[in-house]
Amino acid sequence: MGSHQDDKKKTKDEPASPDRRRFDLSDPKLPDWVKDAAFSSGGYPHAKPLDEHEFEETLTRLQIELVKLQTWAIATGLRLVIVFEGRDAAGKGSVIGALRQYMSPRRTRVVALPKPSEVELGQWYFQRYVQHLPTCGEVVVFDRSWYNRSGVERVMGFCSVEESERFLKETPHFEDLLIAENIHLVKFWLEVGREMELSRFHDRRHNPLKVWKISDVDVAAIDKYDEYTRARDRMLETTHTDRAPWTIALGNDKRRLKLNVIRHILRLFDYPDKDRKAIGEIDEKVLGQGPGFVAG
Template identity: 60%
Template structure:
């Protein structure tokens, strides 16, 4: 396979040791493979059983179809924001949530970088344009929270724009709630070694290689910067009306099941089967910065 990224080998300081990682090397280093699942304090030693996952997911997807019928009948609206570091599992979680929903009223919004016209608008404007009408379920694959993470870390906004965003966003989201929209904010959290492993997996899977970009590799040495911005974002924008729901996502299966359970448990739709939904795993899902030990 041809070289994908120039300067793909990077030196990373992890646990006080300098490690060299070359995403183009087909062999995943042992120091990554051995610690990927447990990285970031993940509470389980093994992934969730695949057969049990598929059986449970199907039951939850049946409930999602019921919830969509309820939305269409009542005119209720849902927004779900999916955020997290690169390779945290946002796209897969969205896919699992939307798989059997009617695409006419269950939309995914994944905006590219703003146009010249959009850069001259109110920052939130292009997102508001994609908000749901009556009966719709809109999922944002990244959102206005770009300004709380990638933009300040990579220098795509000014310090003043960043500070303004942290101050203004709780007020913006209060308007969303006041409007009567069911509003979910999900942060998918992964450990450092797990992120590296997933980057490597993407590089060497011909079906997923498109997901890996030079910016992903550039971000590897900015882990601490992203962590600092994540912590500030959670503390500044976690509110009673618009809380952050955190999912430990080193195991995508557990994360997806608990994410969907949270949506279904929150919505008061007709015909809800609480047994099929099951209980959320308090070791995997929690609320706000304290769940990640952020003071």
């Protein structure tokens, strides 16, 4: 269904092997070169996943703080938008699940829009997202957002380069309007190494409980990792602003990813009975700010 051919970096001592770096998504056996490199791919700074017991204990403490945050948000009428963007299989769904697990479903909405309808294609690009913005006391989480235009639409040819560039020029103004309306906007880009992305694609393709997660667009993206890197860099360069900064989180270890994303959100607000010790410190190797944090 999909294949990935590496750059053929070979030494004199390495025998020629045309299949050594080939990735076939339909093959139920994950290649050793993917399996062996997955966790450390993309220069991930930790050698192994966070201990499960430590993760569960810490996550519970953070989720208690999220409940406090939401209680305060409802009482004060806070409007909060959290945007999750990132590479395919970077962990957006996992983070969102942990974030909203104990939050009120009446006051927390996840927006994951399908491809636009014919009517929406004829509208102002931002229009279909505006209707999902929060009312007072509400948290809205975008599982992918208006930034589709600078990512999948640009790379896969669903819009022109000119349309994507116009979007990038307009987006800071659009986000300034949201902020001027006292909507708190938090933007995350989740990054994952190439081999880890392939490993997760493979798991989705061959796990009957996850197969719904992989689409034709995902399969087509397997050979477009570098194109997505260039689109990511262009997006971060033009839409990381003082008022609406991008927070970058490395997602090879989903446990560390979840904890540090939630920590970042909690540290942004001064709500009653905030337990700073329970929140803890950000792992600055895993989460940082702006284009300079993630390698090109």
